[in-house]
Amino acid sequence: MPNAQGQGFVYYVLWGDDGKLLGLVEAKRTRRGEHEGRQQAKLYADCLEAQFGQRPVIFTTNGYDHWIWDDGAAPPRKVSGFYTKDELQLLIQRRITRQPLTGLPVNRKIADRYYQERAIARDKEAFDARKQRKALLVMATGSGKTRTVIALVDVLMRAGWVKRVLFLATPVNLVTEKTAAGRVFLSTYPTMMNLIDERKGGAARFGPGHFDLVVMDEAHRSIYQRYGAIFDYFESLLVGLTATPRDEIDRNTYGLFDLEEGVPTDAYSLDQAIADEWLVPPVTLSVPTRFLREGIHYDELSEAEQDQWDMLEWDEEDGDPPDSVEAEALNKWLFNADTVDKVIAHVMTHGLKVAGGDRLGKTIIFAKNQAHEHHLHPSVAPIQQERHGRMHCSGGPCGHWSAFPAQMGLFS
Helix, strand or coil: CCCCCCCCCCCEEEECCCCCEEEEEEECCCCCCCCCCHHHHHHHHHHHHHHHCCCCEEEEECCCCEEEECCCCCCCEEECCCCCHHHHHHHHHHHHHCCCCCCCCCCCCCCCCHHHHHHHHHHHHHHHHCCCCEEEEEECCCCCHHHHHHHHHHHHHHCCCCCCEEEEECCCCCCCCCCCCCCEEEEEHHHHHHHHHCEECCEECCCCCCCCEEEECCCCHHHHHHHHHHHHHCCCEEEEEECCCHHHCCHHHHHHCCCCCCCCCEEECHHHHHHCCCCECCCEECCCCHHHHHCEEHHHCCHHHHHHHHHCCCCCCCCCCCCEECHHHECCCECCHHHHHHHHHHHHHHCCEEHHHCEECCEEEECCCHHHHHHHHHHHHHHHHHCCCCEEEECCCCCCCCCECCCCCEEC
16 A cells, blocks of 8 residues: 555455455444545555456445445446445446447337437437436427337447346336346336335345336426435436426426436427427317316205205315315316216217227326326226227326327317
């Protein structure tokens, strides 16, 4: 060591099965910052590399916070824990095998539209040239976000940047086997939250370095607020996908991806998709239901309806039922079965037909929230069975899903 004694003592050295050096840990007391030993750890790494012929990955910790530093490839960054032996081995192997992304072509059998290739190019530039670890793609619904990210994964795998990928979405979960083997995992957010906490024989099912890339579908602040622990836990590249127009994405979402407000990694708007004729503009049909237009007024109800009104549990300060409910509040917390029946009947009569007019085309009905979705299901379920599942009811806040392919209709 470059000191008066010419000696130094490393707290922990991590070895591979082949006897080669994988990492070192510089530990400080809990009352000291974990970054205080960084320069000392670098000196240890210099000496160990000279002695054993392989530079170790550096960890610094005070017992609570941990930082990883592969100083030849990336700046130090905070991690939720130590890498496994295999993960460290892969990290060191990539120093030699990882290729530059810039010259690697996109597989046009997966994504061949100009804006998809542009989005991938900007992701590659962010990860490779600018050494960023996060990217946010804003793409109109129907423009091929999923194909784009699959083509990006293909590029990253061929370049040796990525081995295992986690794709997080709201409705899809294919993580059913009790194993951590595999290359691409599709999981819901709650499932992965539970798997992070799962222990088998004292060891976590997935270590912090298990995934090289995490894809966050429908990236927005509410997802991060509820499931941010997933992204804090995994030490990986992160790609967010959203159809929300970039000027309507909140500041915190841009902050999550370390981006300037209003400036995603790449964006392809609904207006541009329509101009390019990849999408058609939505067609709005007005459903002729008085309640949806005018709201509900107590003195205009029948006597039986007034009795039902009086029996509802109203969230009023004095406990008395209100005299009216405005149209904007309908389907948010107050539901009317007759209105639902009329809207569904309108969809069946005036919706876009296929098969010579014999069958309703693929249709999505957006619910106001999950409670509204549950209220809709009894009406939608028989149609799903009759039409072989061609109508889908989606609950929860739907953001800005305003772009529909030609076979879909928008009803208000």
